[in-house]
Amino acid sequence: MPWSEHVILQFEFVNKFTTDDNEYYGPFYVLLAEFFPPTEGYQISPIPRTQAFPFMYVITIIAARRQVPILFVEIKNYIAHDDAVTREQADEQMRLKFLDFVEGSMPIPKLYGISALGTQICVYEYTAEDHTLTPERILPHPPFVTDIAPKERWNLDIMEPEGETRLKEVVSHIREMVSELLD
Numbered sequence: 638m639p640w641s642e643h644v645i646l647q648f649e650f651v652n653k654f655t656t657d658d659n660e661y662y663g664p665f666y667v668l669l670a671e672f673f674p675p676t677e678g679y680q681i682s683p684i685p686r687t688q689a690f691p692f693m694y695v696i697t698i699i700a701a702r703r704q705v706p707i708l709f710v711e712i713k714n715y716i717a718h719d720d721a722v723t724r725e726q727a728d729e730q731m732r733l734k735f736l737d738f739v740e741g742s743m744p745i746p747k748l749y750g751i752s753a754l755g756t757q758i759c760v761y762e763y764t765a766e767d768h769t770l771t772p773e774r775i776l777p778h779p780p781f782v783t784d785i786a787p788k789e790r791w792n793l794d795i796m797e798p799e800g801e802t803r804l805k806e807v808v809s810h811i812r813e814m815v816s817e818l819l820d
Contacts, residue, residue: 715755
């Protein structure tokens with residue numbers, strides 16, 4: 638089932654080649670609110686940009702009187718997709734955020750993170766049982782030049798059927814884990 642008309646309109650309103658990350662914040666909020674409505678106990682919290690981290694949304698569910706992180710989305714503009722240094726920074730920032738979220742007990746078996754470069758996404762998955770994070774980190778190989786965050790990682794466009802399907806699969810799995818948490 639394709640995106641709702643209001644989600645499509647939000648993303649169409651953004652100039653794909655803007656250098657301003659802010660233009661994507663509203664459309665992503667609308668999309669996330671459609672998946673995780675506050676009336677069902679979800680909370681979508683913006684985390685303001687700092688020097689170390691770009692703007693992101695953290696989605697939590699209220700369970701057992703505490704907020705449980707279930708997804709976070711880091712947002713940059715589409716131009717970043719063609720910039721190896723910015724992709725490398727995005728990858729590193731995602732990995733550091735996972736460290737923040739997985740310290741201590743994690744009541745769900747998998748935590749998802751999405752790095753969005755415009756509408757191009759890379760889905761990160763942390764599995765609690767074996768402490769693995771995918772995609773795997775690519776290490777530099779001195780003295781060679783190594784693209785440690787290849788643009789192919791952001792190969793899904795959420796405005797295209799394949800990207801939409803993958804994002805909906807992630808959301809479906811998250812909602813399944815949340816329902817087990819709340820039972």
